[in-house]
Amino acid sequence: MLAGPAGAQEQPAGERPGDTAAAAGVGWSVKATGADARFRGLSAVSRSTAWVSGSKGTVLRTVDGGRSWQNVSPPAAAGLELRDIEAFDARRAVALSIGEGEDSRIFRTEDGGASWTETFRNPEPRAFYDCLTFFDHRNGLAMSDPVDGKFRILSTADGGRSWRVLPNAGMPDALPGEAGFAASGQCLVSAGPRDVWLATGGGAVARIMHSGDRGLTWTVTDAPVPGGDPARGVFGLAFRDRDHGLSVGGDYRTGQPSPQAAARSGDGGRTWRSSAVPPAAYRSGVTWVPFLRSVALAVGPTGTDVTLDGGATWRPLDAGSFDTVDCAPQGVAACWASGEKGRVGRLEKL
Template sequence: MKPRWIVVLLFITVFAEARAQRASYRVEALVSAPISSIRGLSVVSDEVVWVSGTQGKAGRSTDGGRTWEWFSIPGCDSCDFRDIEAFSANRALIMGIAEPARIFLTENGGKHWKQVYFNDTKGIFLDAMDFWNDKDGVIAGDPMNGRFKGLQTHDGGQTWQDLTLPEAAEGEACFAASGTTLRALPGKQAFAIASGGSKSRFFRYSGGKWAVINWPATQGAASKGIFSFAFHGAKNGVAVGGDYMNPKDENSNCLVTSDGGNTWALPRKAPRGYRSAVEYLDGRQLITTGPGGTDMSTDGGQTWEALTDEGFHAVRKAKKGSRVYLAGGKGRIAVLRRND
């Protein structure tokens, strides 16, 4: 057994290193967009960033957020585009969530938008969209007729087909808070969905089979559950959420897994309340945000410390690069910077 003073010294050293790593970052405001709320955020590279949100609007930057172009999709003034998937500076898909649910595609940098999906069925509500590559993608939505709504594409979003997703419990649904309640996972056509409401569960599809996993997330009310999750590789993952009606509540608002989502556990120290998005910076460092603030972890999600009290709806890392962007209420867009 190690002497107590060695254990204490190790703890102090680890704590000091973690604080030093967090202190090396800051959230830097970029612009206030002409969009009242942004929840759709897709970062193609360190320089190419797309956003979407309320009032039928979207935006694009091709210079790392220094300058922006803003687009109003015709006939969509009341649309809420809560998710966006961008593939390049020219090509992007935006998803309008509800009655009617709409998906639009641009292939010329936002100059023109083509409607590629329309559904005005009563009760339809799309939550999140993700892609494995430029062609193959999937969408998950709230339950219809007792089963989560699913869509899939194999031609880059030009056409969409129905996809059978699992049955939902009464009062169980997904959240359209940041477009990350659904994630494409490593492996052919593997993906996962997180739910909330009366029940909060983790649904993973792989090898043609569904695994339905109960986890110790807060649940039991329409405002509670997991709102976002992320994986680094096939095994390590973190999920965040909470109760958006009680945004300071830390009870069961974060979960971690090291076995691909088969089992989940509470972290040693949770984020400071309801969080709507989480993203890996690397294998050990993560950032999570919500309207009430932004936190970071340097140990794979086991402990979280405050980065700033400024909160956002969405946070995403560049698909091809290392830069991390945030977007949220009142059209705010920011970037995570290193202080050194």
């Protein structure tokens, strides 16, 4: 589902993003990318290496902490929307373009983006792929909006070189109007060797699905993030391990409130609790900060929020616009965010 841009929403009275940033001692250092694409796809490899993907078929890569960026866009992706990218290291990455029918494609590189191979082109006109995730360097999944009343799951066992559609017998029926949001590459996320979660919106309620067998069978639960409208639902998920998860979302439309825009789970997504103090506005991306078990970041067009208590309460960190956020397992300095007008930032000490 193509997620439209969200407009600005006011910060609540008395909230000053700089206060929390100063208290935390860190903030986003925006890096000059030389691009004007909107980067909704992001994969943090390390403090020095990150990949971003987005509009106009654009892929950029840095290997020096964002000081310089290489345009490594796949030539065959020109004009496509590359909404998700998953990188294994500085040389290997898999990128997903979204859209109906053949606009949904998957590309793979093994040489840092010097060359790309198209490894999947969607032949089903009713399918619309939104997100992808990998359990390890070989096994991964991609998800499509419902076809014949059920979400469609694509699987690879060779690092994205080939793909097959999984049988849908273990997938619950979709609600009328239910779909995923291709807003941040986080509507499908994994943790560990077999567990994967899928976020939805657009239906009567927002829902989160879980599979413990790499997408063959699924359970589903209602999320407290409001649904009931094509513009509302869960936009991003993050799991620290197979038990502890965060969800963010809301209503992406300009001027629309987004109450209860975040929730948390401590039982692998079987149940979800609304954050006591959620972000004040729609958020599309979320990530746990490595080595700080209760710390996470959530981003959206109106800013970044931080939680220090595992998602129970959130406070503003920064007012800049980002669409997605990701941290590599190297600590705070390996956290990256990306978004509109070529914006990419890395978390650094103030």
